[in-house]
Amino acid sequence: MNCESAKKNAALFLYGELTIEEEQAFQDHIETCADCGREFEAEKRVQAALNRNEVAIDPALLVRSRRELALRLENARMRQAGFGDWLRRLSDLRIAALARPAAALALVALGFFGARLTTPKTAQTPQVAGLGATEPGVMRVRYLESGPSGRVHLVVDETRQRELSGTVDDDQIRRLLLAAARESSDAGLRAESMDVLKAERTAGELRPVLLYALQHDSNPGVRLKALDALKPYGGEADVRAALTQVLLTDDNPGVRAQAIDLLVEHKGGMTAGVLQEVVQKENNSYVRLRCQRALEDMNASVGTF
Amino acid sequence: MNSEAAPAMNRPSPIDADEAALIRAAQKGDHEAFERLVHAYDRGVLQIAMNLLRSPDDARDIYQEAFLRVFKNLHLFRLDSSFSTWLYRIVTNLCLDLMRKRKTRREESSVVETEDGPRDRLDTVAEGRELGDPQRSLISRQLRSRIDRVLGELTDKERLVFELRHYQGMRLRAIGETLGTSEEAAKMCLFRATQKMRVALGDFV
Numbered sequence: 197m198n199c200e201s202a203k204k205n206a207a208l209f210l211y212g213e214l215t216i217e218e219e220q221a222f223q224d225h226i227e228t229c230a231d232c233g234r235e236f237e238a239e240k241r242v243q244a245a246l247n248r249n250e251v252a253i254d255p256a257l258l259v260r261s262r263r264e265l266a267l268r269l270e271n272a273r274m275r276q277a278g279f280g281d282w283l284r285r286l287s288d289l290r291i292a293a294l295a296r297p298a299a300a301l302a303l304v305a306l307g308f309f310g311a312r313l314t315t316p317k318t319a320q321t322p323q324v325a326g327l328g329a330t331e332p333g334v335m336r337v338r339y340l341e342s343g344p345s346g347r348v349h350l351v352v353d354e355t356r357q358r359e360l361s362g363t364v365d366d367d368q369i370r371r372l373l374l375a376a377a378r379e380s381s382d383a384g385l386r387a388e389s390m391d392v393l394k395a396e397r398t399a400g401e402l403r404p405v406l407l408y409a410l411q412h413d414s415n416p417g418v419r420l421k422a423l424d425a426l427k428p429y430g431g432e433a434d435v436r437a438a439l440t441q442v443l444l445t446d447d448n449p450g451v452r453a454q455a456i457d458l459l460v461e462h463k464g465g466m467t468a469g470v471l472q473e474v475v476q477k478e479n480n481s482y483v484r485l486r487c488q489r490a491l492e493d494m495n496a497s498v499g500t501f
Numbered sequence: 502m503n504s505e506a507a508p509a510m511n512r513p514s515p516i517d518a519d520e521a522a523l524i525r526a527a528q529k530g531d532h533e534a535f536e537r538l539v540h541a542y543d544r545g546v547l548q549i550a551m552n553l554l555r556s557p558d559d560a561r562d563i564y565q566e567a568f569l570r571v572f573k574n575l576h577l578f579r580l581d582s583s584f585s586t587w588l589y590r591i592v593t594n595l596c597l598d599l600m601r602k603r604k605t606r607r608e609e610s611s612v613v614e615t616e617d618g619p620r621d622r623l624d625t626v627a628e629g630r631e632l633g634d635p636q637r638s639l640i641s642r643q644l645r646s647r648i649d650r651v652l653g654e655l656t657d658k659e660r661l662v663f664e665l666r667h668y669q670g671m672r673l674r675a676i677g678e679t680l681g682t683s684e685e686a687a688k689m690c691l692f693r694a695t696q697k698m699r700v701a702l703g704d705f706v
Contacts, residue, residue, distance in 0.1 A: 207695035211666060213673050213688060242695075242702050243667075248641070249648045250668055251551045258547055261564045265539065268565060269572060273532075 197221040202232040206239040252381050337376035340385055342392050348373070364396035378405050383415040390418075394425040403429060407438050416448040423454045430462035440470050449480040456483070460490045468496040521580055528575055535575075539568055542585065545669060546592050552664045553596040555649075563599070567592045589671070589679045593661050600657060644705060651701045655694050662687050663694035 197205070197218075202225045208214050209222050226233045339351035350360045350372055362369040370393070377389035386409065393402045402425070409422035419442075429435045442455045456474075459467055471487045471494075478484040491497070520541075526534035546567055550560035570591050578587060652660060661680060665671045666687075671679070677687040 204692065207699070208688065208692065211673075211691065213666075213691070238703060239695075239699060242699050245644055245702055245705070246648065246667055246698065249645055251548070251555070253544065253547050253551060254557065257551075257557050257561065258544060261547060261561050262539075262543065264561070265565055265568050266536075268569060269532075269535070272569065272572060 197225040199225075199229060199232055202226060202229065203235055206232075206236050207243070209236075210239060210243055250381070255383070337372050337380055337385060337389070340373075340376065340388050340392070342388070346396060348392050350376075364393060370396075370401070374401055374405055377402075378408060383413075383418050386413065386415070386418045387421040390421050390425050403432075403435075407434060410438055410442060416451055419446065419448065419451045420454060423451065423458060427458060427461075430458045436462070436466075440466070443470060443474055444477070449483050452478075452480070452483045453486050456486050456490055460493070463494065468494055472497070520584060524575070524578065524580060524584060528578070535572065538584075542588055543568070546588070549589065549592055549664060549669060550596055552668050553593075553660065554599060559599060563592060563595050566595055583675070583678070586675055586678045589665070589669075590681070593665070593679060597657055597661065600660075644702070647701050647705060648698070651697050655697060656690075658682070659690045659694040659697075662690035663698075666691055 202222060205214055205218060205222050209219060214222060226236050337350055341349040343349065346363050347361065348364065348369060350369065360369060360372070364370050364373065373389045373393050377386055377393060380386050380389070390402075390406065390409070393405075406422045406426050410419055410426065413419050413422065423442075426435050426438075430439070436459065439455045439459045443452055443459065446452050446455070452474075456471070459470065468491060471491050475484055475487045475491070478487065520538075523534045523538050523541075527538055543564065547560055547564050550563035551557065554560055554563070567588065571588060578584065652663075655663065658680065662673075662676055665676045665679065666673065673687045673691065674684045677684040680687065
């Protein structure tokens with residue numbers, strides 16, 4: 197392969213659209229041609245930039261689209277069935293049946309949507325070892341399905357897309373799941389990845405990801421999932437520090453309430469003091485009440501001195 | 502390593518084993534089967550429409566129209582062909598029609614008025630978590646603006662091929678079938694689109 201062909205094939209190589217022979221010839225060429233090697237690196241950076249430009253679909257838009265479609269389909273079915281059948285179908289309240297799952301999804305989406313309107317948080321993202329070191333920004337988990345006996349099925353985008361199957365014991369699967377839990381643009385995927393990893397007790401690698409999600413994920417549902425997965429480690433100092441921070445700064449009362457429960461479950465020397473501070477500052481009456489009750493259970497004063 | 506690599510997919514959701522049964526059931530009037538079929542593909546449909554049209558309202562309209570057409574014509578669908586190809590052909594044709602109408606009406610302004618003044622339409626859609634870092638946000642906006650400019654300059658076919666390959670992960674063969682062209686022609690479109698991107702972004706990334 198000459199330089200002209202290599203330049204022409206760089207993007208197609210990344211998309212996995214070359215034949216095996218073409219791929220081999222391309223790889224052979226860039227290994228020996230420094231100019232084309234640099235061109236290829238630049239092409240990879242362009243692809244990574246394009247990946248970051250993907251338009252995120254607002255979950256609320258999907259929910260709304262599904263709900264509207266359910267109603268329009270019902271109308272179409274009524275027209276197909278004729279007027280007499282229409283009355284019978286109406287009495288079946290099929291619209292309500294179709295709308296129920298859509299309404300449930302709408303509630304979930306409300307959480308996601310609400311989170312988008314809250315102030316985003318920035319911090320240094322923890323790195324998962326071995327991922328993205330050679331292929332910057334081009335590996336993404338797009339789909340996850342967990343099955344029986346701990347087996348998971350992943351669909352991974354590496355610009356070229358492929359499927360992987362295996363267990364969490366599999367190093368690559370585990371690293372991909374950790375990356376998905378940390379940085380997928382899909383909140384549902386982040387939460388589900390945490391679930392799978394939690395079940396497989398990958399504590400050493402998972403805990404930093406969970407702590408990061410708890411303190412910095414923009415979606416309250418994901419933060420709640422991280423809190424849940426951190427339960428076994430509630431007594432650890434770093435987890436308690438994160439819980440205290442969440443209790444004092446998280447903008448979601450549901451997350452704050454759950455943080456109280458976990459903090460109280462593994463009481464430490466500072467717990468009463470933190471709860472007393474929360475009682476003074478907390479605007480949400482439910483969270484404040486949870487704090488007061490926790491302090492009462494600890495035989496601690498509700499006020500600070 | 503236990504991972505079993507499989508060939509790249511033509512669509513984002515791997516439910517192929519059940520798909521024929523779902524389609525048959527939906528053709529016989531099973532509402533739940535049709536709903537499952539919709540849910541297997543509707544994120545992809547919305548994503549394609551959103552990427553191509555950059556407007557949530559238009560994407561929602563395309564979503565409705567595409568699945569209503571599928572509903573009305575499902576009885577004509579033959580199980581020996583690909584459902585995803587059929588669906589995405591409907592979606593891309595609808596998007597293409599709207600893009601052409603916009604061009605005719607010169608409506609394709611990427612700037613919309615917001616409470617904070619005029620902003621790029623795409624910036625109003627989703628800014629992810631980059632908001633908290635102004636410098637990163639600025640670079641991201643500039644990059645996005647360049648990418649959008651190039652996307653706007655692609656021919657319709659180049660744009661469709663690029664979106665379907667890059668953001669939907671469809672193989673060129675399937676894209677060719679979806680757009681009614683050959684794999685080789687799709688490959689040329691992809692090549693030209695990526696070359697234009699490379700030229701526009703080369704000094705930026």
